[in-house]
Amino acid sequence: MTAPLISLLTDFGLTDPSVAACKGVILRIVPDARLLDISHGVARYSISQGAALLWAALPHLPAGVHMAVVDPGVGTERRPIALRTGRGDHLVGPDNGLLLPAAERLGGIVAVHALEHAAYRMAPVSRTFHARDIFAPAAAHIARGVPIDAFGPALDVASLVRLNLPAPVHSVGSLEASVVLVDAFGNAQLLAETCDLEAAIGPVSGDDLLTVEAADGGHLGESDSIDLRWRLTYGEAGAGEPLVCLDSYGRLALAVNLGNAATKYGLAPDRRVRIRRT
Numbered sequence: 001m002t003a004p005l006i007s008l009l010t011d012f013g014l015t016d017p018s019v020a021a022c023k024g025v026i027l028r029i030v031p032d033a034r035l036l037d038i039s040h041g042v043a044r045y046s047i048s049q050g051a052a053l054l055w056a057a058l059p060h061l062p063a064g065v066h067m068a069v070v071d072p073g074v075g076t077e078r079r080p081i082a083l084r085t086g087r088g089d090h091l092v093g094p095d096n097g098l099l100l101p102a103a104e105r106l107g108g109i110v111a112v113h114a115l116e117h118a119a120y121r122m123a124p125v126s127r128t129f130h131a132r133d134i135f136a137p138a139a140a141h142i143a144r145g146v147p148i149d150a151f152g153p154a155l156d157v158a159s160l161v162r163l164n165l166p167a168p169v170h171s172v173g174s175l176e177a178s179v180v181l182v183d184a185f186g187n188a189q190l191l192a193e194t195c196d197l198e199a200a201i202g203p204v205s206g207d208d209l210l211t212v213e214a215a216d217g218g219h220l221g222e223s224d225s226i227d228l229r230w231r232l233t234y235g236e237a238g239a240g241e242p243l244v245c246l247d248s249y250g251r252l253a254l255a256v257n258l259g260n261a262a263t264k265y266g267l268a269p270d271r272r273v274r275i276r277r278t
Contacts, residue, residue, distance in 0.1 A: 004143035005064030029140035054102035097163035116152030175200035186260030
């Protein structure tokens with residue numbers, strides 16, 4: 001039989017032993033587990049960034065157990081949960097909105113349970129390290145076949161915390177959308193898709209000239225706006241040239257070919273921009 005897959009995403013970084021401690025707990029319970037790191041470089045406490053990374057990554061992973069911990073409310077009344085998706089995945093983490101966008105992309109939530117049973121926790125449970133003491137053991141036990149209804153009571157899906165992500169706004173002739181993620185190349189992924197852009201400004205094709213403005217009235221780098229073109233890929237633009245395209249995960253992205261759009265234009269998560277035809 002294939003060894004169980006457990007993926008991990010956190011905002012812990014790699015300079016202290018937190019990630020290793022979580023992996024150690026998992027491997028003590030499931031020694032043959034295949035551990036796959038999605039990212040441990042989520043911006044500290046940024047639940048929305050963690051959710052965006054899960055949303056992007058999990059459809060490309062095999063069905064398995066996915067532990068995600070970006071948990072500024074650790075030790076408070078927020079609930080630790082495990083949920084099962086329509087695709088057959090199990091997601092384990094805090095009930096703070098982190099897991100839901102990815103779960104909905106994996107066929108929706110079929111069942112969700114609180115992680116309460118002491119038999120599936122470390123003892124004692126630290127007030128400040130639930131990733132090691134609650135989530136890692138739960139992920140491991142699920143991977144070895146324990147059903148999630150053994151961990152605690154079922155929860156109403158409608159009761160789960162959802163992120164208040166700003167939706168794209170279609171106006172006559174323009175699209176307003178928020179930056180949700182900046183990748184390692186400085187490309188700024190927007191909370192919008194091609195259909196949103198086309199609903200606002202009509203069909204787009206190669207070389208269509210567009211203008212991007214800051215919806216907050218501020219500047220984009222040293223300018224009030226950016227003139228750029230719709231491109232199918234980064235290399236269609238010249239070196240250092242800005243562009244807007246559909247990125248590999250299905251969202252609109254502002255980019256600079258062979259450059260860093262986030263640094264050049266001051267683009268960061270939650271910054272809101274407006275796109276219109278030039």
